[in-house]
Amino acid sequence: MNDIPQANPDTQEVVLAARNVAKSYGSVHALKGVNFDIHRGQVTTLFGENGAGKSTLMKVLSGVIQPTTGKIMLDGQPVSFTSSSHAQSLGISIIHQELSLAPNMTVRDNIFLGREIRTPTGVDYAEEERLTRLLMEELEEDIDPLTPVEELRLGQQQIVEIARALSVKSRILIMDEPTSALSATEVEVLFKVIRDLTSRGVSIVYISHHLEEALTITDHAVVLRDGNMTAYAPRAEIDLEWIVRNMVGENFDLGSPPEGYDFGAPALSIQNLTVMDEAGAGFAVVDNLSLDIKAGEIVCIYGLMGAGRTELMETVAGRLSKAGGEVRLHGHEVSHLTIAQRIESGLCLVPEDRQRDGLVQTMSVGQNLSLASIRKFTRGIFTSRKDENQLIEDSIRDVTVKTDGGDAAIGSLSGGNQQKVVIGKMLATHPTVIMLDEPSRGIDIGAKAEVFRLLAERARDGLAVLYSTSEVSECLSIAHRIIVMHKGHISAEFGPDATKEQIMAASGESVAA
Amino acid sequence: MSALSSSSKSSRSGLFCEGFDLGRLLLEGRAFFALIAIIVIFSMLSPFYFSVSNFLTMSSHVAIFGFLAIGMLLVILNGGIDLSVGSTLGLCGVVAGWLMQGVTVEAAGVILYPPVWAVVLLTLVLGAFVGAINGVLIAYFKVPAFVATLGVMYVARGVALLMTNGLTFNNLAGKPELGNTGFDWLGFNRIANVPIGVIILAVLAISVGLMLSRSSFGRWLYASGGNARAAELSGVPVKRVQIAVYMMSGVCAAIAGLVLSSQLTSAGPTAGTTYELTAIAAVVIGGAALTGGRGTIRGTMLGAFVIGFLSDGLVIIGVSAYWQTVFTGAVIVLAVLLNSIQYKAKPKKS
Numbered sequence: 001m002n003d004i005p006q007a008n009p010d011t012q013e014v015v016l017a018a019r020n021v022a023k024s025y026g027s028v029h030a031l032k033g034v035n036f037d038i039h040r041g042q043v044t045t046l047f048g049e050n051g052a053g054k055s056t057l058m059k060v061l062s063g064v065i066q067p068t069t070g071k072i073m074l075d076g077q078p079v080s081f082t083s084s085s086h087a088q089s090l091g092i093s094i095i096h097q098e099l100s101l102a103p104n105m106t107v108r109d110n111i112f113l114g115r116e117i118r119t120p121t122g123v124d125y126a127e128e129e130r131l132t133r134l135l136m137e138e139l140e141e142d143i144d145p146l147t148p149v150e151e152l153r154l155g156q157q158q159i160v161e162i163a164r165a166l167s168v169k170s171r172i173l174i175m176d177e178p179t180s181a182l183s184a185t186e187v188e189v190l191f192k193v194i195r196d197l198t199s200r201g202v203s204i205v206y207i208s209h210h211l212e213e214a215l216t217i218t219d220h221a222v223v224l225r226d227g228n229m230t231a232y233a234p235r236a237e238i239d240l241e242w243i244v245r246n247m248v249g250e251n252f253d254l255g256s257p258p259e260g261y262d263f264g265a266p267a268l269s270i271q272n273l274t275v276m277d278e279a280g281a282g283f284a285v286v287d288n289l290s291l292d293i294k295a296g297e298i299v300c301i302y303g304l305m306g307a308g309r310t311e312l313m314e315t316v317a318g319r320l321s322k323a324g325g326e327v328r329l330h331g332h333e334v335s336h337l338t339i340a341q342r343i344e345s346g347l348c349l350v351p352e353d354r355q356r357d358g359l360v361q362t363m364s365v366g367q368n369l370s371l372a373s374i375r376k377f378t379r380g381i382f383t384s385r386k387d388e389n390q391l392i393e394d395s396i397r398d399v400t401v402k403t404d405g406g407d408a409a410i411g412s413l414s415g416g417n418q419q420k421v422v423i424g425k426m427l428a429t430h431p432t433v434i435m436l437d438e439p440s441r442g443i444d445i446g447a448k449a450e451v452f453r454l455l456a457e458r459a460r461d462g463l464a465v466l467y468s469t470s471e472v473s474e475c476l477s478i479a480h481r482i483i484v485m486h487k488g489h490i491s492a493e494f495g496p497d498a499t500k501e502q503i504m505a506a507s508g509e510s511v512a513a
Numbered sequence: 514m515s516a517l518s519s520s521s522k523s524s525r526s527g528l529f530c531e532g533f534d535l536g537r538l539l540l541e542g543r544a545f546f547a548l549i550a551i552i553v554i555f556s557m558l559s560p561f562y563f564s565v566s567n568f569l570t571m572s573s574h575v576a577i578f579g580f581l582a583i584g585m586l587l588v589i590l591n592g593g594i595d596l597s598v599g600s601t602l603g604l605c606g607v608v609a610g611w612l613m614q615g616v617t618v619e620a621a622g623v624i625l626y627p628p629v630w631a632v633v634l635l636t637l638v639l640g641a642f643v644g645a646i647n648g649v650l651i652a653y654f655k656v657p658a659f660v661a662t663l664g665v666m667y668v669a670r671g672v673a674l675l676m677t678n679g680l681t682f683n684n685l686a687g688k689p690e691l692g693n694t695g696f697d698w699l700g701f702n703r704i705a706n707v708p709i710g711v712i713i714l715a716v717l718a719i720s721v722g723l724m725l726s727r728s729s730f731g732r733w734l735y736a737s738g739g740n741a742r743a744a745e746l747s748g749v750p751v752k753r754v755q756i757a758v759y760m761m762s763g764v765c766a767a768i769a770g771l772v773l774s775s776q777l778t779s780a781g782p783t784a785g786t787t788y789e790l791t792a793i794a795a796v797v798i799g800g801a802a803l804t805g806g807r808g809t810i811r812g813t814m815l816g817a818f819v820i821g822f823l824s825d826g827l828v829i830i831g832v833s834a835y836w837q838t839v840f841t842g843a844v845i846v847l848a849v850l851l852n853s854i855q856y857k858a859k860p861k862k863s
Contacts, residue, residue: 319746340748351746358746362739362806371736372747374729382727425747 014076015040015203016061016092016172021070022227023056025415030056032227033070037220038172043194043204045214047243048224049471054207055097057224058174061205062094063087091171095161095178103150108132110149111164135163138196140189155182162193173197174205179213191217209304211243223247241501248500254449254477257298257496258456264295265330267464268316268347268433273325275308275315275488284323285311287488293464295432298455300479301468303507308488309468310352313435317349318342329433343372346432350423350439352468358422359410366392366406368421373428391428399424399454416447423451427458434458436467440474452478472500540855544799544815547844551819555826562829569708573776575821576710577602577769579814581792582799583721584765586813589796590725591758592738592805593651593658598766598792600669601643602785605770607673609636610682610780613696626691629698637767643669644763648756662759666789673782681781685774700775710772717768722810734758739806794841795820798848802856819844 018036022029031053038044038061048054059065061072063081071078074090081087084094101110108128117124117131132145141159149157158178165173179187194204194217208214215221221238223231223246231246268291275286285308293299301309314320316327318339327334329347337345351357359368369392370377377387392406399420403413410418419439426434436455440448455465456478469475475482475498482494484506492506539546556563581598588595612632615624627635643665650661687693702709725731736744737751745751769788774780799816801808820841827837 317746338748338750339745340750343748349746351743356740357742360736360739360743360806362802363735367732367735371732371744371749374732378729382723383729383732429748 013037013039015074017073018057018061019071019073021057021060021067021072023053023060023065024068029227031060031067034224034227034229035232036061036222036229038203038205039220040203041198041201042219043198043206043217044220044222045206045208045218046222046224047211047214047247049247052224052247053227054224055176056227058094058176058205058207061087061172062092062174064094088168088170091169092174093165093168093170093172094174095158095165095176097176099154099157099161101149101157101160104148106146106148107136107143107152107160107163108145110160111135111145111167113164115168131167132163135167138166139163139193155186158182159186159190162190166197170202172203172205174207176207177209178206179208179210187213211240215240215243244500244504248471248473254474255452255456257478257480258460261296261460263297264462266292267295267297267330268293268466269326269328269331270312270316271326271328273312273315273327274323275311275320276323277311278320284488286315288325289485289488289490290325291483291490293433293466295462295464296459297481298459298465298467298479299481299483300475301466301483301485302470302472302475302503303468303485304470306487307485307507309485310437312485313349313437313466313468314351316435317347319349343426343429343431344375346430348372348426348429348431348434350426350434350436352437352441354419354422354441358425359418361410363410364406365396365401365403365408365410365413365421368410369395369401369406369425369428372425376429395424395428399427400450414447416443416450419443419447419451420454423454431463433464433466436465438469439467440469440471448474472503475503476500540851541800543848543851544812544819547798548815548819548822551822551826555822555830558830559826562826565706567829569703569706569711571822571825572711572714572818573708574825575817576708576714577773577776578788578791578795578821579714579817580717580765580769580772581788582795582813582817583717583810584762585789585792586796586799586801586808586810587721587734587758588658588762589793589801589803590734590738590805590808591755592741593755593758594662594793594803595644595647595759595762596659596662596789597643597647597665597669598762598769599785599788599790600666600673601640601763601766602770602773602788603782604643604669604673605636605640605767606774606780606784607676607682607782608639609633609696609771609774610685611676612636613685613687613693614682615691626687626693628693629687629695632693632696633771636771637764640763640765640767640770641760642763643766644760645756647763648759651759652752652755670782670786677782679782681779682774683779685778685780697775697778699772700778710776713768713772717765718810718814725810730754730757735806791820791841794845794848797845797852800848800852800855802852807856816848 014037016038018034020033020035021031022033023031034057036057046054046057060067063084063086073079079090102113111132112128117127129145136143139159139162141156143152143156143159149160152160178190182190198204206214206218219235221233221235221243222229223243225247270289270291273286273289274284277283277285289312303309311320315322318337322335329345334342334345334347360371370388373391374383377384377391389406396403396406401417401420401424403417410421413421423436423439439451455467459465476496479496482498482503483490484492484503486507494503561567581602584598585595609632612627612635615626617624647662647665650656651658685696687696699709704712725734733744733749733754736747736749737754741751770785773784795816796808796813797803797816798819799808799812801812823840823844824837827840
């Protein structure tokens with residue numbers, strides 16, 4: 001840790017500074033006391049894995065959310081943003097990873113949305129159009145101001161977002177993964193724009209998973225891990241290896257693959273599976289993929305967002321339909337079965353987003369736990385209270401949910417315990433194959449370790465486990481086999497002795513390129 | 514909700530703990546306290562209000578809305594809405610009346626007079642059919658519930674008007690020689706002095722209550738209303754639940770149609786107009802969330818009685834019909850306001 005930010009930042013150099021900024025959501029600590037400087041006219045890049053707290057920090061700096069503790073200093077003066085428009089009026093703009101454009105409106109209307117140029121007779125569309133044209137010329141993009149945004153390519157939409165941020169004369173521009181949807185030439189244009197902006201004194205905060213690309217543009221690097229700032233250094237002192245080391249860490253033990261038993265027969269067998277994208281754009285999100293998992297085996301899928309992990313699992317679970325290929329469970333084709341029938345025959349999925357797909361917020365902890373196994377405690381037409389309570393108590397004990405009991409509201413649990421409820425719900429169906437999509441997302445390191453320990457125990461009893469993650473350190477924990485997915489394909493396969501650099505390289509994160 | 518102790522799993526122990534928090538008790542039991550308040554106030558204003566016979570008369574008025582409200586509760590628990598129940602009520606009443614008048618089969622040259630049980634059965638099937646149309650439109654064709662049931666509301670009303678040419682079937686008594694008497698039994702008879710309609714309402718409410726709290730279907734319904742995606746991934750047949758719910762709502766509307774036309778001994782095509790709104794109001798006053806997943810049969814019944822006893826009370830003390838509308842509207846807005854207060858407080862940590 002060199003060049004730690006000073007308690008009182010140099011106001012000539014540092015335009016915006018965060019001091020001991022922490023943010024908690026209930027018992028989940030997204031940020032744990034971060035110090036962070038943004039230098040005038042320079043690019044500061046934030047590195048970190050998913051869930052490290054990058055986006056939370058950016059939201060704090062741009063006024064979208066207020067920090068729980070800590071202070072933010074603008075030009076050396078403490079400020080407290082009441083809203084993102086307040087931050088914007090002070091010259092801080094953010095371009096979110098998910099675009100916030102109104103697709104039905106034109107480029108011009110989007111750029112001036114909420115700040116229309118008004119004349120006594122209405123909006124001055126001609127002036128807005130002229131200014132939009134100027135911005136597009138500056139960005140070297142041939143986009144007509146009167147095109148509806150939905151007709152633009154994703155990369156062009158990103159340019160429109162950037163143009164909007166530029167049009168408010170921002171001094172600090174925060175870009176959250178701006179290049180993820182851009183083509184190589186568009187990235188070059190963007191970088192030229194960024195250099196142009198910095199030479200005019202605009203400060204840029206840049207977030208990207210594309211490490212090499214970020215290194216070509218950045219002046220300072222900040223690395224976050226689990227809500228802590230783990231490293232901070234100017235460009236001259238760092239290289240790729242330094243970033244990866246600080247991003248991933250190497251300390252916490254998430255367990256090791258369970259040993260001392262033989263795998264059984266193949267439990268889940270995926271043959272040439274192809275899944276088309278849901279929006280109907282006609283490309284395959286899972287492309288001719290084949291994978292076998294044996295009873296007792298733990299397989300980890302590593303990949304970036306959009307690699308097709310979620311689609312693969314949801315198709316196997318029965319929520320999405322496949323375009324081709326076969327899915328066999330213990331040798332039997334399951335494609336014609338409903339989700340309920342697949343669960344009945346021992347195949348289940350713990351979905352990625354537990355708020356959206358995992359939990360029923362209006363129901364209690366117990367009702368959530370028993371939801372997937374209602375048939376098991378239905379006697380005739382009525383459910384048996386006694387059998388249900390037995391099942392709930394067993395589940396709470398099995399997956400060690402910390403709760404006041406089955407009647408507690410699901411919202412009263414911490415993220416990690418909510419995740420255990422979702423896993424417990426599925427384990428209560430007595431599966432033979434369990435798929436977990438990012439089981440560690442948004443839960444703290446202790447809960448992570450418990451979840452992995454639980455899975456390792458079940459694997460020893462013959463459960464086939466397939467889990468996905470976007471954190472390399474989690475691949476190298478309990479998995480017997482690591483599959484790297486990239487754009488719908490399996491791009492590499494490793495044993496438990498692979499290195500972090502190898503795995504990241506195969507995912508397209510281009511570390512060792 | 515936070516009062517439940519960890520030591521005891523039984524829900525009974527919670528009853529005593531809740532008494533400590535008066536505000537919470539008043540908020541959660543608001544429909545019940547509102548009903549008590551209405552009874553007390555009107556009893557003071559009118560000497561005729563507080564009597565068993567008046568309560569039974571008012572209850573038989575409530576029954577009509579009660580049937581619709583039970584069906585509506587199921588739909589709202591599922592996260593939907595059913596605007597077609599008033600029209601379905603009208604259509605089912607008209608069809609029942611039409612069947613009672615005798616069906617002329619041109620080809621055979623005979624007039625068929627189906628017995629009353631067959632009339633009732635056919636009417637219920639019709640209600641289920643209308644509900645099935647709603648359900649299929651919503652579950653499989655992804656038509657928003659509001660729009661689908663709005664369309665069906667117009668179609669059903671139009672069909673009822675076409676069948677009668679805008680007129681009303683008046684002769685529902687049947688003829689002894691044809692063996693189809695007894696239709697008025699539903700609306701006029703009493704068992705132990707309790708109107709049949711009220712008894713049917715009680716039976717229906719208890720069975721639906723049991724279904725909601727004790728059957729797997731009930732659990733599926735709450736789960737798919739609370740979070741359809743999570744329910745689906747847990748193996749709940751979300752689409753079948755959705756269709757079943759609209760069919761049940763249709764059957765409830767058909768029961769209401771039968772009881773109403775029996776009470777009136779006539780079946781008019783405009784019967785039940787705007788009743789869907791009263792049913793929604795009853796469900797909302799009963800504490801159900803329009804977003805789905807929250808609500809009980811007990812609350813909905815209380816809600817139906819609040820509306821019914823309020824409007825009948827206003828009639829008894831001679832308040833104009835215009836003021837009745839104003840009062841009903843105010844009660845609904847107040848109920849929704851209190852609902853949002855209650856559910857906002859819900860996710861609080863215990």
